[in-house]
Amino acid sequence: MPVISYIDAVTLALKEEMERDARVFILGEDVGVRGGVFRATAGLYEQFGEKRVLDTPLTESAIVGVAIGAAAYGMRPVAEIQFADFIMPAVNQIVSEAAKLRYRSNGAWNCPLVIRAPYGGGVHGALYHSQSVEKIFAGVPGLKIVMPSTPYDVKGLLKAAIRDEDPVLFFEHKRCYRLIKEEVPEEDYTIPIGKAEVKREGTDVTVISYGLTLHFALKAAEELAEEGISVHVLDLRTLIPLDKEAVIEAVAKTGKVLIIHEDNLTGGFAGEVAAVIAEEAFFELDAPIRRLCGPDVPAMPYSPPLEKEFMPSPEKIAKAIRELAEF
Amino acid sequence: MPVISYIDAVTLALKEEMERDARVFILGEDVGVRGGVFRATAGLYEQFGEKRVLDTPLTESAIVGVAIGAAAYGMRPVAEIQFADFIMPAVNQIVSEAAKLRYRSNGAWNCPLVIRAPYGGGVHGALYHSQSVEKIFAGVPGLKIVMPSTPYDVKGLLKAAIRDEDPVLFFEHKRCYRLIKEEVPEEDYTIPIGKAEVKREGTDVTVISYGLTLHFALKAAEELAEEGISVHVLDLRTLIPLDKEAVIEAVAKTGKVLIIHEDNLTGGFAGEVAAVIAEEAFFELDAPIRRLCGPDVPAMPYSPPLEKEFMPSPEKIAKAIRELAEF
Amino acid sequence: MSEFDFNELDHTELGLTDGQVLEMYRYMLLARKIDERMWLLNRAGKIPFVISCQGQEGIQVGAAFALDKSKDWLCPYYRDLGMVLVFGQTARDNMLAAFAKKDDPNSGGRQMPGHYGDRRYRILSGSSPVTTQVLHAVGIAYAGILEKKDHVVLTSCGEGSSNQGDWHEACNFAGVHNLPVIFMVENNKYAISVPLTKQVAGGDVSARAQGYGFPGVKVDGSNPLAVYKVVKEAAERARRGEGPTLIEAISYRLVPHSSDDDDRTYRTREEVEAARKYDSLIIFKRYLMEKGLLTEEKDQDLLAMVMHEVDEATEYAEKAPYPDPEDLYKHVYA
Amino acid sequence: MSEFDFNELDHTELGLTDGQVLEMYRYMLLARKIDERMWLLNRAGKIPFVISCQGQEGIQVGAAFALDKSKDWLCPYYRDLGMVLVFGQTARDNMLAAFAKKDDPNSGGRQMPGHYGDRRYRILSGSSPVTTQVLHAVGIAYAGILEKKDHVVLTSCGEGSSNQGDWHEACNFAGVHNLPVIFMVENNKYAISVPLTKQVAGGDVSARAQGYGFPGVKVDGSNPLAVYKVVKEAAERARRGEGPTLIEAISYRLVPHSSDDDDRTYRTREEVEAARKYDSLIIFKRYLMEKGLLTEEKDQDLLAMVMHEVDEATEYAEKAPYPDPEDLYKHVYA
Numbered sequence A, B: 001m002p003v004i005s006y007i008d009a010v011t012l013a014l015k016e017e018m019e020r021d022a023r024v025f026i027l028g029e030d031v032g033v034r035g036g037v038f039r040a041t042a043g044l045y046e047q048f049g050e051k052r053v054l055d056t057p058l059t060e061s062a063i064v065g066v067a068i069g070a071a072a073y074g075m076r077p078v079a080e081i082q083f084a085d086f087i088m089p090a091v092n093q094i095v096s097e098a099a100k101l102r103y104r105s106n107g108a109w110n111c112p113l114v115i116r117a118p119y120g121g122g123v124h125g126a127l128y129h130s131q132s133v134e135k136i137f138a139g140v141p142g143l144k145i146v147m148p149s150t151p152y153d154v155k156g157l158l159k160a161a162i163r164d165e166d167p168v169l170f171f172e173h174k175r176c177y178r179l180i181k182e183e184v185p186e187e188d189y190t191i192p193i194g195k196a197e198v199k200r201e202g203t204d205v206t207v208i209s210y211g212l213t214l215h216f217a218l219k220a221a222e223e224l225a226e227e228g229i230s231v232h233v234l235d236l237r238t239l240i241p242l243d244k245e246a247v248i249e250a251v252a253k254t255g256k257v258l259i260i261h262e263d264n265l266t267g268g269f270a271g272e273v274a275a276v277i278a279e280e281a282f283f284e285l286d287a288p289i290r291r292l293c294g295p296d297v298p299a300m301p302y303s304p305p306l307e308k309e310f311m312p313s314p315e316k317i318a319k320a321i322r323e324l325a326e327f
Numbered sequence C, D: 001m002s003e004f005d006f007n008e009l010d011h012t013e014l015g016l017t018d019g020q021v022l023e024m025y026r027y028m029l030l031a032r033k034i035d036e037r038m039w040l041l042n043r044a045g046k047i048p049f050v051i052s053c054q055g056q057e058g059i060q061v062g063a064a065f066a067l068d069k070s071k072d073w074l075c076p077y078y079r080d081l082g083m084v085l086v087f088g089q090t091a092r093d094n095m096l097a098a099f100a101k102k103d104d105p106n107s108g109g110r111q112m113p114g115h116y117g118d119r120r121y122r123i124l125s126g127s128s129p130v131t132t133q134v135l136h137a138v139g140i141a142y143a144g145i146l147e148k149k150d151h152v153v154l155t156s157c158g159e160g161s162s163n164q165g166d167w168h169e170a171c172n173f174a175g176v177h178n179l180p181v182i183f184m185v186e187n188n189k190y191a192i193s194v195p196l197t198k199q200v201a202g203g204d205v206s207a208r209a210q211g212y213g214f215p216g217v218k219v220d221g222s223n224p225l226a227v228y229k230v231v232k233e234a235a236e237r238a239r240r241g242e243g244p245t246l247i248e249a250i251s252y253r254l255v256p257h258s259s260d261d262d263d264r265t266y267r268t269r270e271e272v273e274a275a276r277k278y279d280s281l282i283i284f285k286r287y288l289m290e291k292g293l294l295t296e297e298k299d300q301d302l303l304a305m306v307m308h309e310v311d312e313a314t315e316y317a318e319k320a321p322y323p324d325p326e327d328l329y330k331h332v333y334a
């Protein structure tokens, strides 16, 4: 099995799905000739031509709105939003249209659309090229939200997203793009949307996370193992639908939970996870539910000391786990 | 003190603030000659003229974007979004601009803007004239979110919002507009943003809510009192900044919490409140934290049986409180 | 007010048979009568909401007749009752929607009336936030290119709605890729209370097409034949691969914005009365009579047939079952 | 490539003194040299990001000179270094931003360079999502009407960005209310990799003004005098209460989109080299020499002064302190 990077897994999944199904096409800014500003669509324009790898005008609402029309018709559009921060002009199309098309038509229409967007910080991207935007969409029924952390999961989940009959927001952490590499099978496989995965077994403290911070948690867990603290790490992979069973099971393992994400604390998805636990796994708990999240400031600044202060890190996570373990 | 309705309190607050401060002006669709489709701005066009009560083109992003420019300049715009459902085209301006102007300029600029929008269901408004949209904004630092439930609070909080130096989303439950009436002082007063209020004292179960469901909770509490169940009811009034102290105090009163809103359950603000409690008031809890919220369907349908099934009601709330009380 | 010369057009020269123009008239009448009935039902407290086509039937029926009902697509807006009737919907379909009944083919009673959507007739389901459908139309047109189909997509909205950002993005996208889309703007002079002058800078929607490099046409919406003609030309252009056309059809909204509106707060009764003279139903009736295709008697017969249809539909829909409460939870995901 | 005849304009006829045009040239040179230095710093690993004005200095300086720096407002975009320099920012201000230092007047090191904002000079703070500022400009103009001020607001964006919905809504809003806004579109032929033909339907941004009922002008951006002239006229119109003007200034982006871009993937070196002939710096230098206002020697002196300024600014900014980590938590709310 070849070792490939997180972004290569994106490209590979797109390529394989486009080969498999002629209805799959890509649209977005600079996705064609340029192969994407991160090169996620590199080579696809050459292989599939400009109609199926469409460079659109600089208009996010149009990218999503046009994709919705095409999806309703029966195509399988994969729309790229260049940076997750720039999904905002498309919120109306996503929330009012994609999410509600099936419901409002009593099931007569549907919207098999994937919206891919690189998100997250730690890349000197400053306020508007570093945001996590999942909280904006994580309460909108009709949408699915997938946020993989590894190349293997990227490939399997992106393929599942493209084959899904409903709109899927597929958020890719841009710091993972070239940082995270692993063996990925060359053959076709999918990973079911809505299933979390235990990425490390442990007995003292349960960490629930996704994306880049999942890797930080694994790193912290490794360090803490040397201190004798055993950390259980659950990778949500999919936010919506949330794998409640897996969450509850993971909580039951240790009775102490730390939920981590880079998105701001207040209103972030960790709140939802905590609420589910406080309602459905209350008696498993041996300590208050802790959240370690991006601070409640509008976004991550450019200046290195500020970016560092914003970002979760293995050190900050280890500290929080230690506190919980000692509880 | 005259008894006035919730919507009259909106009008009164606007009128008084416009009289007090020449920088206050209103803009939106049909707010001028028509006095608003709900008549919230009735009489203001006549009193203050068309420049200060501006009928804009049918463009929400422009309404908010123009208001941001004017606010940055030093005016005090009050933008009306005709229905909260139609705020979506303005999300980019609200989230990327209004919320971040102060932060991104290192405090050099600010955005003293109020966005008023009627929200909520139970009015045969169907999918797109019934939504609660607070969850979309409740995790966006830089924004404040006010959601009053009574005419008294409306007047005091809307005035505070207009005088605030930062952008405030002011959501008015449209079912409350003519349903809820009470005595409201004729003199000038404000209510601090960020302060919850106990609307009923009790000892068995704590209910935390806001908006229309707050009234349903009070109604349920009244009925349950006859059954010997004593309910403590906290009205959040402001979602962001959340009055954590008041929440924790209210939890401590009874040890059993029910959080209620009309917005969908998953990703709704009740999750944040539950998470705060599970983290900061964990040892006060005698039972799992319960949420009673709108179901996770895209929005409230038009057909009466479906609308009824969606809406929280005093009966559904009483049932949930009873269950908690018996816990 | 529209001041186009009606008599310049003759239906036979446009390739329409006598039967077809009578059929057009029947659809216009049917749309009007369904609409009027809904107001009565609303005022009687039987249905909570109405939003009207009244005054715009000539645009809608003229446009729909110019399309190929066997393959073209519609992304209409809430006033387009005339359009969806021509494409295949019935009085019953619309009454089921008005009463929010389970068998409403648009939404199973989930949406307000006027929120059309019907897979049977390639009418894409629409929502309330205005102008979103204009981008969907572009997407359906683009899908047609990918799939090597030759369908045309007509999408419509009001003149106020055409100021939305989505409209600009849609026109630009379709222009860049030369897509088979007809952008119809039904200019009825008001967006709720806001008149054209406060809504559309420059006052001329059709002029905006120049900025997108495709034709923009203004047409008298009170004349269904004039509308038919320009839509026909636009559809042919589109099918030849020559790209989009913008059509601004001038009309007037004869009733309040919706059953929740009171239009006396923003326009005079005189203005509304004056506009009634240009009602496409009156004008088209006069045309058909002048051409000897219609008599007062024949008109009464037609009306009776239409009223029978509307009565039957009302009765049927009123008795039809509501959705079950548990239906609330269906169709969120596949 | 722009093919306008340069020599039709004479600065004295435009009311500009010899000193003023030399000053214009100096600003253009300063912008260019700051920009070039940033690329060097980026390639040396000292600053993470650059986004350039190179190729558009003529537009920016020509436009800014046509405004009243004592009262007019700017809502610029990320390439407008030339513009903000004329309005008052210095090389030091911009180097502080490039190095993300605490004293960066734009954002205290919070935003990437190129995200201008300076209360001292009425330059409204901008963000990264394109075109949002165009609506803010309309709001500032409206505030001026309310407050009975006579300021003009100039806002700019790229030709790709002008396709955004916000641009349409802004033009329409300003058109309806006849506001003193100048909509400047700096058409540098590319939006990252996407060329004009795939970006702007019809290819002519200025033509879009007709659809809003106000003038649209296309101008050669390589000629700062030509830009000065049209912006001056637009500002006068605006101040007279006659409303907005759209100006499309034709230029070419001489460098990659940003330091993260590789433009060889989407355009040939020949094309870029050909465009260099129309570099406004070269053209304006030639003009000044032809008019006898500049000699090679004098140009060298100017360059030396500018380079000194850039050197000093670089050194100062590099040594300047970063913000404190605790600054992260400041300025979320009042």
Ligand SMILES: Cc1ncc(C[n+]2csc(CCOP(=O)(O)OP(=O)(O)O)c2C)c(N)n1
Pocket: B029, B058, B060, B082, B086, B089, C079, C128, C129, C130, C157, C158, C159, C160, C161, C162, C186, C188, C190, C191, C192, C253, C257
């Ligand atoms: C995005 C959005 N904003 C506001 C509304 C509320 N609204 C419904 S129709 C309407 C006026 C539409 O006017 P116009 O586009 O001219 O169409 P008309 O109703 O006149 O046919 C408004 C403001 C809406 N439906 N969607």
Ligand SMILES: Cc1ncc(C[n+]2csc(CCOP(=O)(O)OP(=O)(O)O)c2C)c(N)n1
Pocket: A029, A058, A060, A082, A086, A089, D079, D128, D129, D130, D157, D158, D159, D160, D161, D162, D186, D188, D189, D190, D191, D192, D253, D257
């Ligand atoms: C809303 C939004 N979408 C995407 C981007 C990413 N982006 C930054 S600049 C740019 C191209 C802009 O092209 P143009 O408007 O022509 O301006 P230019 O850079 O050529 O001066 C893109 C796609 C963005 N900043 N904002």
Ligand SMILES: [Mg+2]
Pocket: C158, C159, C160, C186, C187, C188, C189, C190, C191, C192
């Ligand atoms: Mg209208």
Ligand SMILES: [Mg+2]
Pocket: D158, D159, D160, D186, D187, D188, D189, D190, D191, D192
């Ligand atoms: Mg460009």
